[in-house]
Amino acid sequence: MGMEWIYEQSAIDWSALSQLYRIAPLGDKDPADLRLAFSNSRYKCFVFEHGQLVGVGRALADGVDCSYICDVAVHPDSQGTGLGKAIITRLRDLSAGHKKIILYAVPGKEGFYKKLGFKRMSTAMAIFRNQESALKTGLLNES
Numbered sequence: 001m002g003m004e005w006i007y008e009q010s011a012i013d014w015s016a017l018s019q020l021y022r023i024a025p026l027g028d029k030d031p032a033d034l035r036l037a038f039s040n041s042r043y044k045c046f047v048f049e050h051g052q053l054v055g056v057g058r059a060l061a062d063g064v065d066c067s068y069i070c071d072v073a074v075h076p077d078s079q080g081t082g083l084g085k086a087i088i089t090r091l092r093d094l095s096a097g098h099k100k101i102i103l104y105a106v107p108g109k110e111g112f113y114k115k116l117g118f119k120r121m122s123t124a125m126a127i128f129r130n131q132e133s134a135l136k137t138g139l140l141n142e143s
Contacts, residue, residue: 003054003083005090006046009038016053017046024073026106037071043094045087054078057087059095067095069103088116107138 006012014031021029038044038058047055054075061067069091074084088103095101102121105113110120128134135142 002049004048006048007044009035009044009046012038012046013053017056020053020056020075021071021073023076026071026073029071043067043091045090047083047087049078055083055087057091059091059101061095061098064097065099067091067098067101069095069101084112085116088113092116 012035014035017034018029018031021027021034040060041058042061042063043059045055045057046053052075055073055078057069057072059067059069069088072084072087072091074087092101101118102124103113103118105118114120126134126140128140131140134140
């Protein structure tokens, strides 16, 4: 892949990143919220091809105990090329040394992450701002 990997955010166009999440499709994310979330993340990677943002991911990490990989998105034209796997692998490698690396997956994508070494947690719990929507989309279950 002739892609450029960037690990800092000083030149990121947050509106373009917001658009990437929309078309990936991973929902609507406000550009200002994205800037704050990525600023507060220890690890981040942005992948460009011919100057266009085609992939992204980040990990919240404390440096010793826990790293949480999230917000991984790949442009539809680049999906199926191995880019998503490469982003997860980079974030996992950057997170090496933490006692645990946690990943939050979109329902239906668990098999993809399992191939990358992740296992389903039996004790994960969450509170969502919109609990009803999270239940409806399968992110949460009542049991």
